[in-house]
Amino acid sequence: MSLDLMAVSHSYGRREVLREINLSIPPGTITALKGPSGSGKTTLLAIMGGLLEPTKGMVSRPDRGPGDSQWIHQTVNLLGRRSACDNVAVALFSQGYSRREATSLATAALRTVGLGDRAKRRANTLSGGEAQRVSIARALVGSPSIVLADEPTGQLDRATTAVVLDALVALRKPGSVIVVATHDPDVAAICDRVLLVANGTVTEGQ
Amino acid sequence: MMWRPIVWLSEVWRNIKARAVLHLLIGAIAAATFGTVTATDLFYGSHTIEQRRNLDHAGSDVAVVEGTSTGDNTGGIDAGRCLALNGLTGITRAGSERTAAPLELATAPGQPFRPIAVAGPTVAIWDPGLADSSVTGQVWATDAMGERYGTTADTISYTTTGPVSVAGTIKPYRAPDLGARIIYPDSPNATADRCWIQVDPPLTQEKLEALATWFAANAPVVTRPILAADQLRVDPLSDFDSRYSRYLWLAAGVLMGGAWALLSRARRSELALLTSIGAGHLNSIALHITEVALVAAVAWVVGTGAATTIWTFRTPLVTQSRSLLVIAITESLAALTIALALGALTVMANTFGSQLQALKNRE
Numbered sequence: 001m002s003l004d005l006m007a008v009s010h011s012y013g014r015r016e017v018l019r020e021i022n023l024s025i026p027p028g029t030i031t032a033l034k035g036p037s038g039s040g041k042t043t044l045l046a047i048m049g050g051l052l053e054p055t056k057g058m059v060s061r062p063d064r065g066p067g068d069s070q071w072i073h074q075t076v077n078l079l080g081r082r083s084a085c086d087n088v089a090v091a092l093f094s095q096g097y098s099r100r101e102a103t104s105l106a107t108a109a110l111r112t113v114g115l116g117d118r119a120k121r122r123a124n125t126l127s128g129g130e131a132q133r134v135s136i137a138r139a140l141v142g143s144p145s146i147v148l149a150d151e152p153t154g155q156l157d158r159a160t161t162a163v164v165l166d167a168l169v170a171l172r173k174p175g176s177v178i179v180v181a182t183h184d185p186d187v188a189a190i191c192d193r194v195l196l197v198a199n200g201t202v203t204e205g206q
Numbered sequence: 207m208m209w210r211p212i213v214w215l216s217e218v219w220r221n222i223k224a225r226a227v228l229h230l231l232i233g234a235i236a237a238a239t240f241g242t243v244t245a246t247d248l249f250y251g252s253h254t255i256e257q258r259r260n261l262d263h264a265g266s267d268v269a270v271v272e273g274t275s276t277g278d279n280t281g282g283i284d285a286g287r288c289l290a291l292n293g294l295t296g297i298t299r300a301g302s303e304r305t306a307a308p309l310e311l312a313t314a315p316g317q318p319f320r321p322i323a324v325a326g327p328t329v330a331i332w333d334p335g336l337a338d339s340s341v342t343g344q345v346w347a348t349d350a351m352g353e354r355y356g357t358t359a360d361t362i363s364y365t366t367t368g369p370v371s372v373a374g375t376i377k378p379y380r381a382p383d384l385g386a387r388i389i390y391p392d393s394p395n396a397t398a399d400r401c402w403i404q405v406d407p408p409l410t411q412e413k414l415e416a417l418a419t420w421f422a423a424n425a426p427v428v429t430r431p432i433l434a435a436d437q438l439r440v441d442p443l444s445d446f447d448s449r450y451s452r453y454l455w456l457a458a459g460v461l462m463g464g465a466w467a468l469l470s471r472a473r474r475s476e477l478a479l480l481t482s483i484g485a486g487h488l489n490s491i492a493l494h495i496t497e498v499a500l501v502a503a504v505a506w507v508v509g510t511g512a513a514t515t516i517w518t519f520r521t522p523l524v525t526q527s528r529s530l531l532v533i534a535i536t537e538s539l540a541a542l543t544i545a546l547a548l549g550a551l552t553v554m555a556n557t558f559g560s561q562l563q564a565l566k567n568r569e
Contacts, residue, residue, distance in 0.1 A: 079224075081224035082224055086220065090217070091483045094484050102213075
């Protein structure tokens, strides 16, 4: 099922950030949102993920309820005092998993992103790249229908970026919609489709 | 979907452990706050009970009726009339007193003293430590008599009569001017000098007037409380009700509620994060509220328990009362409830507004 936006507009006070956006993102694809800072990429992502209600228009999401849409944030957005494993497992509780099941799946997801040996480390003791990979593992673990990534490599060096991109590609599954807001051409390069966000509108890019 | 209860509880515990120092600190402050509310009530209440007890020992509820000498009237009062007060509503006990002819102890010849004859439970009115049933029909000595002549619970002999058995010595708290006396039982039909009456508290002007009316039918009398009027105005119980600390529970509740509100506000972005990874508002709110409630409840038990334990061991048993404990714990519980309500409201308020902005603030 695709992620559809129908005549979506959004304003902050009198400032209109998005204007009459019509968009359909098919499952099994990775879509990049490119555009200058302040163009509305994060706002568009938030509307897609349900963190923000659009001022006008409708959104049709393919998710199956809580826990079925996951975020990867620009900066480390983990529960700093909890372990890497706990940070991943917490995304599964809303899907009815027990702690034992969630911990087992979380450990496997961390292994997938190369952090099997860091599972019990506190999140605030991990490096920036490791923490971002924990975020990706969290997005990976519940096989969500929607994954929204906001500048996932924005604060990483090139070597770590490559690792994160590999992990991001691993998220691509037939039934999932992945949307990435980015400035990074390397990130755009792994995407199936690039959309340009500028002046409140969205156009197909290269 | 709501988290499984066991998952939810284990998350609460893990979150508390993850911020152990912060939770210990806020828990200690909360325990001290709730404990202060409890301790203030308990110690103030015990002080009040002690004051009331001292006032009672001094005779705050005791009146004396004396006859007045007018014309042919010699000034005595009818002891039978005095004893008839016993059993009336509002009267705790009443007994008469008459100063008898001087006597000399065989062991102290040439040192006459005037014994006192009493009818009814007069001795129990003078010494609140004695029960009515143990005092009537017995011979007693005042403690001053014991100090002066060595008279205690034994057999004494007067110079003029045979041996008399003394039941013991009394401490006449409510008749401190009695001095060294032997007190022996008198006929209930005699003419007494005065009638001692202990009323159910408080001793009011209306009760004094009613007593005067009771005796005035036979002869003119003077009715007076044994304590001065300004002492009678001291009412420790109303003093407790109007104490400055009576709203301490409210202040404590607002203080701790405010502290938890600030802490919850500081964790607003965490709620947004949990929401963004699919935990849902209900789970996130329940998680944070349970954390606050658990720390608050433990702090309340520790604070109130410590205050109660200290009070139990540091105040005399006679100044401890169950109703006082109920008041103290109720007020402390009210403080806990207010604190929890404010904390919970703040957690819920945190879910309003832009979650996106909350996440950005986190970044």
